[in-house]
Amino acid sequence: MDATESLPTLETARKLGLLPDEFDKIVDILGRQPNFTELSIFSVMWSEHCSYKNSIVWLKTLPRDSDRMLAKAGEENAGLVDIGDGLACSFKIESHNHPSALEPYQGAATGVGGINRDIFTMGARPIAQLNSLRFGDLSLAKTKRLLRGVVKGIGDYGNAFGIPTVGGELYFDECYNTNPLVNAFSAGIVETGKVAKATSYGVGNPVFIVGSATGKDGIHGATFASEDITAASTDKLPAVQVGDPFMEKLLLEATLEIIATGHVIGIQDMGAAGIICSTSEMSAKGEHGMIIDLDKVPTRQPNMAPFEILLSESQERMLVVIEKGKEDVIQGIFDKWDLNCAQIGEVVAKGENDLGRLHFYRYGELVADVPAYDLVLGGGAPQYQREYKEPAYIKEYAKFNPDDVDDVTADELTAVAKHLLSHPNICSRRWVYEQYDSMVGTANRSTNAPSDAAVVSVKGPGLPATDKSIVITVDCNSRYVNAEPRKGAMIAVAEACRNIVCTGGEPLAVTNNLNFGNPYVPEVYWQFVEAVQGMGEACRRFSTPVTGGNVSFYNQSSDDGPVFPTPTIGMLGLMEDPTHRMTMNFKNEGDLIYLIGASSNDIASSEYLYSYRGIKASPAPYFLFEDEWRVQEGIKTMIRNGWLQSAHDVSDGGLFVALAESAMTGDKGFAIGTDERHRTDAFLFGEGQSRVVITISPDQVEHLEGYLNDSILPFQYLGKVTGQGFSIEDKQVLTSHEAKALYNYSLEAIMS
Structure with missing residues (x-):
């Protein structure tokens, strides 16, 4: 790393959404002050959107087990439930609320794309989609504009991708005037013996990025989704991703084909937080590290900074770890589907004092050295139980x-x-x-x-x-x-x-999308x-365990206050x-x-x-x-x-x-x-x-x-x-x- 680079201050950390105590914890983890790229990494991985830091304590109280559960809640790209005869259903729901509030068409479209990628990275072919939508007062021109954009975004992406939308719900209330809710659900089917995992292990195994090239869209999107909507939010339109359903269709077919070869060690969608999220979560789960050369990542713009490449949320991308010696197999499949397929690194062993480190290089220089485990949910990411009190x-x-x-x-x-x-x-x-x-x-x-x-x-x-x-x-x-x-x-x-x-x-089972206001408001x-407690009680009594889902906080504005808890x-x-x-x-x-x-x-x-x-x-x-x-x-x-x-x-x-x-x-x-x-x-x-x-x-x-x-x-x-x-x-x-x-x-x- 460049020793002449000026190190970020506590004020920089605040601007990236980190608390003072969290900045101190980062310094303690690294044993030194982070550089800007490293601080950016921690800011997105410790954002509410990625770490669930204000919700995980309560999410752990939900029932998660049954005889049919094939994947533990939150440990894979989506939930997985045995439906008999050697088949399983992978299903999940996630929100794209903040992006849809600013750019409804792309916000909704990329929500559909992201949830379907979560399904087919499990090796499951998506067969159906649902959506749950909520908007403000329908007499307002703004509400009509948001509704038109969201519905068109869902329709255009889903129709082009080729998966039927089979139902959903739509509600209106003035509490959603500023913050519409756009929750997308997808379900797919996979044979139980052909499920792919979101993990990484095996020293020397190559790491590939596949699908679209990486651009500057969606940078700090996870951080943006972890703050209130304000009048200044329109300045953050670059945090909204841009989708391509036709590229997604090609990626679906290529992904299922490489999984079918049996050579895939692990695979994960690049959703929130992009490359850094996939590399850290897969490495932490497999207790290995990675060396990644950012020069080898296909990019859309020249001279992208390391943090831009790492944090970009460009759509239709996957991180894939395969068996060493099978590089030509994956390359051939993705060449056939005319998709980017670039080896950007390899798996390395964990160290004596950690479960695996991530080393990122740019122009031959080490630009970030971070421990995977300390970045992720269930690892070293902070967990809080906030103050709460009954509203009057x-x-x-x-x-x-x-x-x-x-x-x-x-x-x-x-x-x-x-x-x-x-x-x-x-x-x-x-x-x-x-x-x-x-x-x-x-x-x-x-x-x-x-x-x-x-x-x-x-x-x-x-x-x-x-x-x-x-x-x-x-x-x-x-x-x-x-x-x-x-x-x-x-x-x-x-x-x-x-x-x-x-x-x-x-x-059989539940996935949930928990849409609430600012968690710092008691x-x-x-x-x-x-x-959460009511949901847990009902799920236990109906024997419908929770397979995973999504928490969306900060659906709140100074003008309208928080949305109804949804x-x-x-x-x-x-x-x-x-x-x-x-x-x-x-x-x-x-x-x-x-x-x-x-x-x-x-x-x-x-x-x-x-x-x-x-x-x-x-x-x-x-x-x-x-x-x-x-x-x-x-x-x-x-x-x-x-x-x-x-x-x-x-x-x-x-x-x-x-x-x-x-x-x-x-x-x-x-x-x-x-x-x-x-x-x-x-x-x-x-x-x-x-x-x-x-x-x-x-x-x-x-x-x-x-x-x-x-x-x-x-x-x-x-x-x-x-x-x-x-x-x-x-x-x-x-x-x-x-x-x-x-x-x-x-x-x-x-x-x-």
Whole structure:
């Protein structure tokens, strides 16, 4: 290293996002002051985005084990779950919130690219994508611009890459005006004996960088994602990466081909923090070091500084370690796919006093000498438990009394129905999903048979034939979580399970994307702690361990404050028998409609209360785990016995919206009664949990009611499926034509 280089100061460290104590710790680790390149390395690797330093203490409390888990949470590029017959599903969800706030098209597109790379670096071919999106007030021009850009970015990248987008969720609230949330989920299939690992070992084994050339886009992107959005954030547009889906498609095929050779020691996507992240994490896991020559990295711009090469987050790149002597094999494969493939270094032994050091050279000079273990999550990276306290608003929300709200009158039902069916949080998202290719690859079983979760056939080149399908969903009502973080997070897990069960699947495992404000704000950190604990409790009780995921803090601005706490649950389920496939659409006029689960006088945190009545301060809706468990087990039994024509869970908008959605997707109507034991608004529009609308043919009544009575499972006969129109207590609330026009075209009308 150049002895004449002026060493950075504590003030430099502050500008790079490091705390004074962290700067002192770096000096202690190195036994000297770091140079600027080394300090930059520590700043990105110790950022929240890479090190999870403010969250890992609590993440460790989540359940992580089951008989089906094939990879420990956080130790590989993505989660891996055994689905039987020698096959495994790799799946993961991650955020690209900050980049999407500044440059929505590329921010969203590169989020899709990054999550798919995490899947295929495991050796799994991606077969399906989901996304969870949240934006601000849709009356604002800025919100419309962000929504258009994000949706187009997801569609353009995913469609060109050739993986179907099979579902997702979209919500709007003014708390997301500055900080939209863009969470991308991907799932892929791999044979259990052909899984690739993110590791590095074997002295002398060559290290390759493959894929795109390295440019100056995305430098310090991990640090940028670990700070609040401010008016000055637009100055950091270079921290937003630029994606190329066609390059990604080539990289997918080349990557799977080299993994299939059996010569790959380890492979990792270059996502956040780029080369330094991949080299340090792989080396730390394998307890070896590396010598890397930065002169050999293919670059887009001349004379890039060492820190720029190391920290660049240019997309569509991988780090690969292969067996020594097989260099020509990897080179030949990547030449065939017309992709960069450059050997940039080799694996070296660990030292006597460390688990492996990274030596980076530029122009023949040593520019950085850092210990891999001390850089990474689970190694020497700092871990904190921040101060937290309950926000004052929680007690205010708890004071809500539904008796202070007038019940709806019979004459008011039509107005409420129109409001809910046209509301952006409930109406059809067809304006969004029509921009996505949902059928590419022919594996999606949900496009023409809507259900509460997406069903995707397990198939792909070289995979054994099977009747299995994966059942996948993303769920979170952040309004519930904001009202009561612990209960709201439990509801998110429960609803994900309920969606999979209503589709005919068996819930297996969870990946999560935890979107919160600034962790240094005690009230925000309290929300985080409560939500993680609620999620952990629910996952344990549903036997759905957490395979990994992502934490996104700093979704906060001086103008809007923190976003609602939004712990998005991505859940994987399995459908072994295709005859268990259940859809939500009403099938036959004259079929009988039942509500499974108990109703309650609960309107808390419902869309009806929040947006129609304008009352935003209320607790989360009714939820008891025991009720939820019994309902889900009952629905499983009914589906497997072949009694049901349709099943649809009651969630946003309550019972009325669930009935309307099932009717509209089946080109049918309904005629139901209410329940004099409950408020009309609570019965129809309340969002109390653990309820499912089912339909059966009349000849199944004896079987169904006999089972329900024997199992002591709460149920209620509601009415019948009709040819058209939505009738309540013999009064038509809406015609089918009115309902469809409101539901199908409201979002499109707003956006146009």
